Amino acid sequence: MDFLQLFGTWIFLISLAFMFLPMAQVKDWRARGTTDGFSSVHLILPVFMMGCWLRHGLMTSDKVNIAVNLMGIVSCSFYIVAFGVYTRNKTNLYKQLGALGAIFIAIFAYVGTLSAEDAPHAMGKIAAVAQNAGIFGGIYQIKSVLDKKTTEYMPSSMQFGILFILIQWTIFGLLSGNMYMVASRIPGLIVSFISISLYVVYPPITWRVPILGTQQAPEKKNE
Template sequence: MFLQLFKVWIGVFSVSFLFLPILLVLDWRKRGTAEGFSSVVLIIPMIIQAFWLRHGWMTNDTTQILINSMNISVLSCYIAAYAYYQPKRKFLIGQLISALLIIKCAFLYVDSHDSEHMESAMGTIAAGAQILGLGGRIYEIRRAIKMGTTEYIPAVMQFAVAALMAQWFIFGIVTGNKFIVIANIAGLITSAVTINLYFRYPPLTWTVPIFNIPPQNSKKQE
């Protein structure tokens, strides 16, 4: 009974986060451009969710199937919005083509295994991809340190992702899915590092919520 309720909870919890990137789209609309923002943070999750979707399909996990199907559909809409507000689209097109090739090659690799080991192979790829996918967030961390500001790392999304990963970490423990546990431990560590950056390199023009960290520009004016 507890497991069923938890599955419903994590399903609702995960789906609710699908609407958070709307804040990004509104920011792009306000600025009139998406230039300065990286599409990597949208492309990499789409690849990872495609892997988890197939893993869920192979393990007959309805929770994973529903959540990742919705995630991929909504992410596609956000990528379309990014393309609309991004004046330099050639890099985005290249990233999308690369993403499709990566997904196809991964599926072909899994299909090359015998039926007994296909499920494990897909789980390993999904977890590995989620950990490697942190490269996009690590890139954002390095860029923020280099620029001396977290202006282009939306705080609300960072807090939301950390909360979501914590939920999936618990889900992995409860269901005994080691792949989900390992992947989300790495994600939680990265989230902790990213959130710490708001204290060291505050945004230029906006206040970090929850911690109420003022922007650098306001400090200079004082």
């Protein structure tokens, strides 16, 4: 096993571990009895991204790409179901899932019209765009934090996990010569750094951020 294969195994293992991080968010939804304050966009967009990369992996016989994204789609599906159980706005979730399915059908139909030589390159470009489109979920979350002046509803485990895994995928892309993979991770890295910086600017109210140790000071009551 050469270094690239070894690093690919490492990527697979940490990606597998990353899939369990949203469990903390599910526990929070269960404790609150609702998903109010949270958005399903952060669950839908990753499925779009991973679905495109999975298709690209199947076209290029990239086993790491196939395994990681297939497992990711399965785990995200579980969290989407959990979100559906606790959300009060199920109609909005159904609309998002319907739009996701329609987009997949359109993309795969288009790629299917291309030659065997051109299709993988086209799918790689589409997957890179899908990866960058995923940052809109992060941008939406940043806007939500700026509006609420708190990171109370932005799970730190997810943010630190996303940053860590983005760095690993960027390194893997550089080592394997997959520039589609590298280019698609750069915007995500920028958004991730901005999101984490918000824990300092607008700390959460009821919990302390690991590593950074930030939390809003309790308001002093007038005696």
